[in-house]
Amino acid sequence: NLTDKLERSFKILKGEGRITEINIAETLKEIRRALIDADVNYKVAKSFTDEVKQKALGQNVLTAVKPGQMMTKIVRDELAQLMGGTATDIRLEGTPAVILIAGLQGSGKTTFSGKLAAFLKEKKGRHVLLVAGDVYRPAAIDQLKVLGGQIGVEVYTEEGNTHPVEIAQNAIKYARQKGCNVVIVDTAGRLAVDEAMMQEITAIKAAVDPGETLFVVDAMTGQDAVNTAKEFNDRLDFDGVVLTKLDGDTRGGAAISIRSVVDKPLKFISSGEKMDALQVFHPERMADRILGMGDVVSLVERAQEQFDEAEARKLKKKLVKDQFNFNDFLAQINQIKKMGNLKDLASMIPGMGKALKGVEISDDVFKQTEAIIGSMTPAERERPEILNARRRERIAKGSGTTMADVNRLLKQFDDTRKMMKMVAGGGKMKLPQMPRG
Ligand code: GDP
Numbered sequence: 001n002l003t004d005k006l007e008r009s010f011k012i013l014k015g016e017g018r019i020t021e022i023n024i025a026e027t028l029k030e031i032r033r034a035l036i037d038a039d040v041n042y043k044v045a046k047s048f049t050d051e052v053k054q055k056a057l058g059q060n061v062l063t064a065v066k067p068g069q070m071m072t073k074i075v076r077d078e079l080a081q082l083m084g085g086t087a088t089d090i091r092l093e094g095t096p097a098v099i100l101i102a103g104l105q106g107s108g109k110t111t112f113s114g115k116l117a118a119f120l121k122e123k124k125g126r127h128v129l130l131v132a133g134d135v136y137r138p139a140a141i142d143q144l145k146v147l148g149g150q151i152g153v154e155v156y157t158e159e160g161n162t163h164p165v166e167i168a169q170n171a172i173k174y175a176r177q178k179g180c181n182v183v184i185v186d187t188a189g190r191l192a193v194d195e196a197m198m199q200e201i202t203a204i205k206a207a208v209d210p211g212e213t214l215f216v217v218d219a220m221t222g223q224d225a226v227n228t229a230k231e232f233n234d235r236l237d238f239d240g241v242v243l244t245k246l247d248g249d250t251r252g253g254a255a256i257s258i259r260s261v262v263d264k265p266l267k268f269i270s271s272g273e274k275m276d277a278l279q280v281f282h283p284e285r286m287a288d289r290i291l292g293m294g295d296v297v298s299l300v301e302r303a304q305e306q307f308d309e310a311e312a313r314k315l316k317k318k319l320v321k322d323q324f325n326f327n328d329f330l331a332q333i334n335q336i337k338k339m340g341n342l343k344d345l346a347s348m349i350p351g352m353g354k355a356l357k358g359v360e361i362s363d364d365v366f367k368q369t370e371a372i373i374g375s376m377t378p379a380e381r382e383r384p385e386i387l388n389a390r391r392r393e394r395i396a397k398g399s400g401t402t403m404a405d406v407n408r409l410l411k412q413f414d415d416t417r418k419m420m421k422m423v424a425g426g427g428k429m430k431l432p433q434m435p436r437g
């Protein structure tokens with residue numbers, strides 16, 4: 001992938017004392033090749049490396065900084081610049097603020113509509129109405145209804161009405177009556193760009209005059225994503241781009257190309273199918289991700305958000321008094337689960353993306369742990385020290401595991417308790433230790 005290639009290209013510079021025209025040429029060629037391989041448009045990659053070259057040669061080479069490090073920084077900053085420099089917020093203008101969702105079928109529009117509704121409800125305190133504008137497939141309406149049910153957001157539908165323009169207009173009237181201040185209009189897509197779809201979406205846009213039209217595109221579609229973005233933008237003149245399915249190893253080279261071809265900001269990146277996984281797009285972090293440095297900032301933010309502060313304080317008190325027990329351990333696991341897909345989270349840690357390639361991590365890793373704790377009596381959970389061999393034997397039987405499994409968990413529990421006690425004693429509450437399942 002792009003990261004490996006860039007790493008290799010930086011190696012060329014390793015050991016060199018200075019950046020010179022000669023030793024940089026090979027590196028730049030490698031970077032260009034890596035970008036093109038990651039579906040970055042050739043012209044974009046070329047002008048990018050030209051820019052990097054200017055910056056690199058213009059630098060006074062500091063002896064304290066290794067050329068490789070300096071190049072990494074230049075490349076990172078340039079990449080971020082290429083993707084817009086700074087984060088662009090979603091515009092919520094109008095009463096209600098109308099957000100129109102456009103894109104090909106299967107790009108993730110409906111899923112994103114749900115995530116955005118949850119995001120605006122939870123993070124911005126908005127009263128949201130979702131509108132089912134994909135009238136051609138009954139399943140599409142049901143899909144949105146299910147998502148709405150999950151996140152507690154009302155979904156506007158009109159049974160039997162096959163005119164999305166009318167539905168969207170009626171939905172906005174309905175939103176006014178109901179006091180909703182954001183309306184998200186999900187629309188139908190097709191497998192490829194065609195005239196009928198474009199006419200429909202432009203008609204909806206003209207009729208409802210959305211404050212924000214977002215184009216949703218699947219990050220895994222590579223160079224096609226760029227072409228589709230261009231075609232949609234030519235017709236629709238959208239306001240921002242949403243990159244979906246940025247799961248696991250997908251590096252997001254499409255983010256670079258799209259930005260430079262349509263010159264519209266990327267506003268959100270989306271991964272996983274859980275409704276809480278929406279992230280605002282940050283160019284610097286995306287640059288890190290593309291370079292494989294890991295999206296540490298996002299990871300920490302997400303963890304902080306999800307880790308309940310009150311819970312943490314309670315836990316800390318217990319830890320200091322050495323009363324941490326299996327009930328707390330279980331609560332911790334639930335905290336970790338709330339943070340979303342484990343693989344998503346893990347892949348944000350620098351170096352983990354690569355390490356996890358082909359490894360399956362799911363919430364199942366906790367199943368055994370939960371089963372074992374589930375087979376403990378309340379007394380055993382509260383006072384783990386009473387777990388003698390006879391009790392462990394019973395627990396293993398009860399949970400369908402082995403003595404070895406139970407012992408392993410007890411060892412983990414002990415380690416966690418020790419580690420957390422140290423952390424708690426030191427003042428700050430750190431992230432919960434993840435059991436190794
Ligand atoms: P639409 O046709 O544009 O409305 O696309 P959907 O929202 O129905 O998504 C198409 C498929 O992709 C569904 O199976 C979704 O569950 C899945 N999907 C959507 N977004 C993501 C994502 O960010 N990551 C992953 N892994 N799957 C996604």
Ligand code: MG
Pocket residue numbers: 109110111134140186187
């Ligand atoms: Mg859909």
